[in-house]
Amino acid sequence: MTNEKAAHGKIPATVITGFLGAGKTTMIRNILQNAGGRRIALIINEFGDLGVDGDVLKGCGAEACSEDDIIELTNGCICCTVADDFIPTMTKLLERENRPDHIVIETSGLALPQPLIAAFNWPDIRTQVTVDGVITVVDSAAVAAGRFADDHDKVDALRVEDGNLDHESPIEELFEDQLTAADLIILNKTDLLDSTGLAFVRREVSSRTSRKPTMIEAKNGEVSAAVLLGLGVGTESDIANRKSHHEMEHEAGEEHSHDEFDSFVVELGPIANPAGFIEKLKVIIAAHDVLRLKGFADVPGKPMRLLIQGVGARIDQYFDRAWAAGEARRTRLVVIGLHDMDEAAVRAAIVAAA
Ligand SMILES: Nc1nc2c(ncn2[C@@H]2O[C@H](COP(=O)(O)OP(=O)(O)OP(=O)(O)O)[C@@H](O)[C@H]2O)c(=O)[nH]1
Structure with missing residues (x-):
């Protein structure tokens, strides 16, 4: 101890x-x-x-x-x-x-x-x-x-x-x-x-x-x-x-909620041009006031997965670890914003950017 x-x-x-x-x-x-x-x-x-x-x-x-x-x-x-x-x-x-x-x-x-x-x-x-x-x-x-x-x-x-x-x-x-x-x-x-x-x-x-x-x-x-x-x-x-x-x-006991915020996951195929994708994501984040965007991308030909971290307009990216044996190489991003964020438009824009 x-x-x-x-x-x-x-x-x-x-x-x-x-x-x-x-x-x-x-x-x-x-x-x-x-x-x-x-x-x-x-x-x-x-x-x-x-x-x-x-x-x-x-x-x-x-x-x-x-x-x-x-x-x-x-x-x-x-x-x-x-x-x-x-x-x-x-x-x-x-x-x-x-x-x-x-x-x-x-x-x-x-x-x-x-x-x-x-x-x-x-x-x-x-x-x-x-x-x-x-x-x-x-x-x-x-x-x-x-x-x-x-x-x-x-x-x-x-x-x-x-x-x-x-x-x-x-x-x-x-x-x-x-x-x-x-x-x-x-x-x-x-x-x-x-x-x-x-x-x-x-x-x-x-x-x-x-x-x-x-x-x-x-x-x-x-x-x-x-x-x-x-x-x-x-x-x-x-x-x-x-x-x-x-x-x-509020009175004690009344539940609070997080109704003011929303999140969704976007699933994409391989990202052949990560630099170009990231630049487009920056534009989408700014246009739709996305608060947070993060996830992993499959970059063809790379043994490691790409970690993408967006906070407001800033995006960091680096290869964080090798894909494990048997692990599906997938690109998945979670997007978080205020409740009035236009999910359909953000989703469509990210799919088009990939
Ligand atoms: N420039 C800079 N970037 C930082 C610093 N600290 C963290 N970051 C970056 O900010 C991003 C978010 O960092 P996280 O540690 O994931 O933040 P978090 O608070 O855990 O995020 P959530 O759990 O999503 O709320 C990542 O890209 C980090 O690399 C810092 O001191 N300076």
Whole structure:
């Protein structure tokens, strides 16, 4: 048993949250590669029907976390499936003979952390696990670009059409809810900004939460695992003081929803010209305000699969691992946007671009 486990007799669990594409999976990959001898179990939750994050992390081959220790929760956002999915998963994990030293939970980019943290107060869980801390990863470049504040005009227009609309832009609200839950905020993607931009991001992020957790700047989620794991907060005891917009606006017990967002998967044939395809995807993303696009492509003649990662207008691509023997070489992309995204048009445009 590690000192950490022995210290409070409970297994520490770190919850990593942050909006779509902020860099949560990248940071977790870094944690796994620098775990300092800890055995880590990972619970990964994604929005959309394609488990890209779990697949990326399984492919990273870190000793701290074997494939058996990576559990994917794919039945929707973890905040909505606490009773049906999260609690049974935790229970099973805790029943294992060889329990992990630390649990890391990656929420989907659209999840409200509050219901998940509150679940650590359930009797069966509370006695065995504690929330070591909630870490909120921020895409600093997106903040600087006004991503979380730029659709006021749109929301105001909707409000004119629908007088019952009772909240701000869904993206802005989620961003604030995720900041409000934080014990530590990672201002990620600092490589994309200069010092003036970063100073703006610090002010903007501070203004979005009345709590004042520590903020650390990072590039590619490169923060020492010694800093990220072992915060020792016990956040479950304080979660009632970190209410989400939804909890403040509605009676306790009323379910929230993610109706404002939609996702779909596009299945394509081989991509013979990846560079040309990516350029066309950038145009489609901008034209339809796609929030997130990610998946894998089959490039003919290449033994490895191409990982495609779009966050707003930026797209990264690299060959992440060889196709396994017997594995079908497929091109599949998940697309996430606001509910009013024109799925048929985006789908048709991506098919035409391939
Ligand atoms: N330039 C730059 N890119 C980054 C940085 N951190 C992550 N990225 C890239 O941003 C993209 C999204 O990163 P992920 O780690 O998948 O983000 P995520 O928060 O797990 O995304 P979701 O789970 O879909 O919400 C990837 O292409 C990363 O390589 C960074 O510090 N700088």
